[in-house]
Amino acid sequence: xxxxxxxxxxxxxxxxxxxxxxxxAVAATALSSxxxxxxxxxxxxxxxxxxxxxxxxxxxxxxxxxxxxxANVPNSTENVELTWQIASDSNFTTVLSTGKVTAxxxxxxxxxxxxxxxxxxxxxxxxxxxxxxxASPIGRTRTLPASSAASVKFAVFSCSLYSEGxxxxxxxxxxxxxxxxxxxxxxxxxxxxxxxKKYGNTDAVRLGRVSFPDNDIVSxxxxxxxxxxxxSDPSLQALHAKxxxxxxxxxxxxxxxxxVGGAExxxxxxxxxxxxxxxxxxxxxxxxxxxxxxxxxxxLKIYRSFDFGSLFSLHMLDTRIEGRDRQYDNFGDADxxxxxYIAGVTPNPATGAIPDASRRMISAEQQAxxxxxxxxxxxxxxxxxxxDIMGKMWIPYSVAQFFNPANPNPSAGGAAIQTYLGAxxxxxxxxxxxxxxxxxxxxxxxKNPRLPYNLDSWDGYPASREAVLQTVKALNKxxxxxxxxxxxxxxxxxxxxxxxxxxxxxxxxxxxxxxFESAGLGGLGPSLDGSALVPQLGAAAIGRxxxxxxxxxxxxxxxxxxxxxxxxxxxVKGEYVYVSTVKSTxxxxxxxxxxxxxxxxxxxxx
Numbered sequence: 001x002x003x004x005x006x007x008x009x010x011x012x013x014x015x016x017x018x019x020x021x022x023x024x025a026v027a028a029t030a031l032s033s034x035x036x037x038x039x040x041x042x043x044x045x046x047x048x049x050x051x052x053x054x055x056x057x058x059x060x061x062x063x064x065x066x067x068x069x070x071a072n073v074p075n076s077t078e079n080v081e082l083t084w085q086i087a088s089d090s091n092f093t094t095v096l097s098t099g100k101v102t103a104x105x106x107x108x109x110x111x112x113x114x115x116x117x118x119x120x121x122x123x124x125x126x127x128x129x130x131x132x133x134x135a136s137p138i139g140r141t142r143t144l145p146a147s148s149a150a151s152v153k154f155a156v157f158s159c160s161l162y163s164e165g166x167x168x169x170x171x172x173x174x175x176x177x178x179x180x181x182x183x184x185x186x187x188x189x190x191x192x193x194x195x196x197k198k199y200g201n202t203d204a205v206r207l208g209r210v211s212f213p214d215n216d217i218v219s220x221x222x223x224x225x226x227x228x229x230x231x232s233d234p235s236l237q238a239l240h241a242k243x244x245x246x247x248x249x250x251x252x253x254x255x256x257x258x259x260v261g262g263a264e265x266x267x268x269x270x271x272x273x274x275x276x277x278x279x280x281x282x283x284x285x286x287x288x289x290x291x292x293x294x295x296x297x298x299x300l301k302i303y304r305s306f307d308f309g310s311l312f313s314l315h316m317l318d319t320r321i322e323g324r325d326r327q328y329d330n331f332g333d334a335d336x337x338x339x340x341y342i343a344g345v346t347p348n349p350a351t352g353a354i355p356d357a358s359r360r361m362i363s364a365e366q367q368a369x370x371x372x373x374x375x376x377x378x379x380x381x382x383x384x385x386x387x388d389i390m391g392k393m394w395i396p397y398s399v400a401q402f403f404n405p406a407n408p409n410p411s412a413g414g415a416a417i418q419t420y421l422g423a424x425x426x427x428x429x430x431x432x433x434x435x436x437x438x439x440x441x442x443x444x445x446x447k448n449p450r451l452p453y454n455l456d457s458w459d460g461y462p463a464s465r466e467a468v469l470q471t472v473k474a475l476n477k478x479x480x481x482x483x484x485x486x487x488x489x490x491x492x493x494x495x496x497x498x499x500x501x502x503x504x505x506x507x508x509x510x511x512x513x514x515x516f517e518s519a520g521l522g523g524l525g526p527s528l529d530g531s532a533l534v535p536q537l538g539a540a541a542i543g544r545x546x547x548x549x550x551x552x553x554x555x556x557x558x559x560x561x562x563x564x565x566x567x568x569x570x571x572v573k574g575e576y577v578y579v580s581t582v583k584s585t586x587x588x589x590x591x592x593x594x595x596x597x598x599x600x601x602x603x604x605x606x
Contacts, residue, residue, distance in 0.1 A: 048134035049073050049080045049103075053231035055128065056240035057141035058247065058290025060180070061306070062120040065143060065244055068290040069128045069136050070231070072109040079104050083129045084113050090125045090138055101128075108224045110287045121145035121309075139241040142179060149309035154180040156563035158250070158387075158484020159510030161189045162230055163204035163211045165582030169511040169562045171235040172579055172589040174242045176564060181243050184484040185250025185320070185387040186513070187289070188230050190265065192216045200513065203583065216255070218271045223284035231288065240290075246306060247289055248316045250387040250485055254281045257456055259324040278321065303366050305373045311567050312381035312480075315373050319387050319458070323363025329455040334406040337455050345462055354463060361388075361461035371471050380569045380599065382477045388485045389457040390465060391492030391505045392551045394450030396420055398442055399548060403453075410520075417527050417548065424546045425533045450550070457485070462497075469494060472502050478599060479503025480572050482563070487515035488525075489556035489576050491595050493545070504597050506574040508563035509556060512582045516557035525557040543595075543605045554593055554605070561589070572597045 049071040056068040071080045080103040088094045097117060103109045111128070118124065120143050128136040145152060155178040160167060173181065191198040193211030204210045217226045230236060251257055254277065257264035262274050271277060282299040285291070295301045300322050306314045328344065329337030344356035362370075374382055384390075395403075399420055402413030423439035432440075441447045452459030459465075472479045473496065481494060483505055490507035509515060516522050526532035530546030531554075537546070543553040554576075561578035573596045580588045594606040 048132035049130040051136040054237035055139035056290040057244040059292040060244045062144045064116040066290045067113040070110045071103045077105045086126045141244045145309040147310045151568045153566045156508045157183045159186040159513040161200045161513040163209050164200040164512040167235040168579040168587045170239040174239045181245045183247040186252040189252040190217045220280045227288040313377040313379045314383045316385040325359045336405045357463045361464040384481045396448045400451045481505040483507040487513045491554035493551045522558040525555040529555040
């Protein structure tokens with residue numbers, strides 16, 4: 001590109017194209033001061049409204065669903081009167097429900113309708129109409145299934161960084177037979193688009209994916225502009241129009257590594273009060289996402305539950321904003337917070353008390369809510385929609401010490417990995433008696449303790465995780481956790497401190513955000529899950545936790561995509577769908593691994 005040597009010139013060109021393409025008053029207000037206002041008398045407007053961001057539906061229940069759109073008369077701040085319709089057919093020959101709604105500047109010209117009086121497990125079509133024969137695209141949605149439903153299929157997404165590449169995962173899912181979409185966080189990212197050194201910005205200019213505004217988003221106008229940019233993406237629009245979504249936020253809808261009192265990527269000196277930023281982010285999230293607001297008086301409270309007939313209850317958690325204490329690794333320690341973590345989980349020798357016990361991933365209120373929902377549900381499966389990895393991603397110290405940020409030594413780490421895996425392979429093939437004394441010591445957690453690699457996940461809040469797992473165990477529920485955030489694909493056993501398995505976790509890779517490969521660790525996957533031992537042990541090495549992480553049964557640390565889940569009374573099946581690239585809109589998709597969990601607890605891999 002001829003402008004590649006001039007970032008400001010490229011940025012201005014892309015900015016003009018964005019405004020031209022979307023016709024967004026939100027973006028235009030934030031990005032240009034030259035747009036003229038139309039006649040202030042709304043009764044004389046002769047320009048039809050436009051619907052540049054399509055339509056969306058979400059938070060379905062058995063008898064209702066949220067309908068969403070954005071409508072604005074170009075260059076105007078006047079209200080836009082709309083009529084919404086739901087029909088049984090795409091031609092709208094049989095309109096089943098209709099009503100009026102107004103898009104106003106106060107909500108960034110977004111509108112939401114809670115369309116009620118619908119039937120369970122039925123597909124519907126919907127649209128919005130304005131004056132002068134204007135109309136939105138037609139969307140397709142469906143209610144939650146009736147209690148007699150035999151099967152439900154849904155797609156799971158996380159970590160959709162616009163500047164990193166194209167949303168091919170959304171496009172692939174739109175071609176699938178998924179009935180619902182579940183997004184477990186990082187629907188947008190907060191980073192500014194002007195700095196090529198910002199995470200994900202390296203290829204943004206070349207791909208025409210520069211984020212707006214240029215700065216990290218902080219104000220209401222900033223957040224609105226960023227949502228407008230994301231929703232201008234055709235693949236995202238198409239998937240929203242294809243099926244209803246159920247969403248939860250993670251940190252990047254606010255700022256990286258958020259917690260109740262702050263975030264790693266929030267500087268009060270330059271970005272103002274954290275609570276004000278949280279209020280701005282949550283307000284705009286509720287404006288631009290097809291979410292049914294659980295508590296209009298508290299927009300930071302979004303945990304909620306959905307019953308998919310008698311098959312499963314889906315409980316969407318907020319492990320990020322409403323109750324999380326500050327992360328151990330968010331204090332700038334040279335060792336990445338490991339010393340703080342060890343101090344937090346080491347019992348007091350005199351009293352046996354664990355200092356970490358009072359630290360929370362979710363609030364006491366949300367914990368009580370979850371316990372009540374789990375106890376009340378009679379569904380076959382209990383599914384948690386959750387932002388962060390819940391499984392124990394514990395790596396043996398003999399390996400972890402060489403990847404310590406205070407004293408990294410990857411080459412020595414590679415040798416340590418081979419030695420540790422060799423010990424596991426020997427034990428798996430010939431039993432404990434075949435182990436050398438050195439191998440026995442390596443596999444003994446009391447002599448070679450396991451340490452978590454990510455203290456921003458549930459691993460950094462072990463007492464809080466234990467409380468959830470003990471609740472599930474006490475209630476004797478069949479637990480499946482869906483997670484995101486890590487940008488990699490995982491399947492883990494969920495175990496208590498005592499080692500009791502109480503559930504499984506499917507963690508999908510990202511839509512676009514880079515994973516371990518961006519740190520030069522993409523090749524670690526087979527060592528982490530034990531599949532590196534297939535040459536010695538054959539297929540018996542798959543799914544047996546023979547890698548560096550005992551509870552990990554599958555890992556993919558290089559690819560982008562989504563999870564395709566199928567739930568029946570007999571089993572939960574997860575298909576890890578990967579796209580060949582996010583750097584081009586021409587791509588292919590494949591199923592990298594299929595994992596099926598039977599109601600009996602048996603797990604099979606294909």
